Amino acid sequence: MALTKNERRLRIKSRIRKVVSGTETKPRLAVFRSNKEIYAQLVDDVTGKTLAAASSRDKDIAKSKGNKTEVATLVGKSVAEKAMKAGVETISFDRGGYLYHGRVKSLAEGAREAGLKF
Numbered sequence: 001m002a003l004t005k006n007e008r009r010l011r012i013k014s015r016i017r018k019v020v021s022g023t024e025t026k027p028r029l030a031v032f033r034s035n036k037e038i039y040a041q042l043v044d045d046v047t048g049k050t051l052a053a054a055s056s057r058d059k060d061i062a063k064s065k066g067n068k069t070e071v072a073t074l075v076g077k078s079v080a081e082k083a084m085k086a087g088v089e090t091i092s093f094d095r096g097g098y099l100y101h102g103r104v105k106s107l108a109e110g111a112r113e114a115g116l117k118f
Contacts (some may be wrong), residue, residue: 009097013061016095016097022046022091022092023045026090027051027083028042028043028093029093029094029111029116030094031038031107036067036068039055040055041054042088043054043106044085051083052079052086053079053080056072058075061075066071068103069102072107073110076106076111077113080110080113084114086117088116090118091111091118093108
């Protein structure tokens, strides 16, 4: 029986999460991508806390004009700036089962431009 797109993504996501986990010094940058929006958050898996988060629905980002890929870059920069304020410089990237391509890639590149190391 064939898997749906979402079932396939969730299988890939569980394989990734076996390997990638976040700590307080090196949190996990988790990405969720819907058809319209993109969300990113820094998670400390040891304590189960979110250290910083950004999305395309944030007021300063939602005002910006551009296509979804350009907005994803802005989200990456925003989450990186919030991470720097929280004292985080290195992260582990969790693409959430999505291909490292398009919006997910531009979010990662935006975070790197703003100073995160991964």
